[in-house]
Amino acid sequence: MPRIHLHELEDVDRDAAFSAARASRSAWRRAAFDDRPAFDAWTERPDVAAHAILEDDAVVGIAAAMDVEGEREILLAVSPDADVDAPTEALRLLTTQEAERPLYACVAxxxxxxxxxxxxxxxxxxxxxxxxxxxxxxxxLE
Known part of the structure; x- marks a missing residue:
């Protein structure tokens, strides 16, 4: 399996992350963007913690957490060309970075x-x- 890791979304990641979000098979409605300006505006919101998903050194998606109606919600969009285990590993990494619980996700x-x-x-x-x-x-419970 390739190495899957996250890092804070940077300007150099945006083209690949946007392409992955548009190509993703995920029906996670909050990861649907009509155009690049909408994607950029969303990732720059102060309540959004956006991370590039990297497979080895290539950006294959975006993982994010944001506030939705007073709850912390995560979402993920991964390119269909990514390794089959990339979504699970990216979500695992994101849930370890997001300490707030409960943590929510909304899917079709x-x-x-x-x-x-x-x-x-x-x-x-x-x-x-x-x-x-x-x-x-x-x-x-701890």
Missing amino acids: ATDAPSFDVLARLGFVEDRHDGDDVVLVLPPT
Whole structure:
């Protein structure tokens, strides 16, 4: 397996991250951008912590956390050309960087692959929001 890692999204990553977000098979609606200016504006919001997903040294996607209606939510968009394990590893890394719990994710009810990736990391179904399912990574007891 190639080395999957995250780093804070930098200007040199933006073209590849935007392309990966547009090509992603993920139905995560918050990772859908109509154009590059909208993508750039979203990544520059103060509540968004955007990270480039790197496979070895190539940008293959974007992982982010943001505030949504008072809750911390994560999202991910990975190029279909990335290693099959890249989404799971990128999400694992993102959840370790985001200390706030509970941590949420919203996916289309028809997006079984994303649902499966989140479930492998401990996310459970919290509620339905129209055609989407909101999942939560609950706090752990220490």
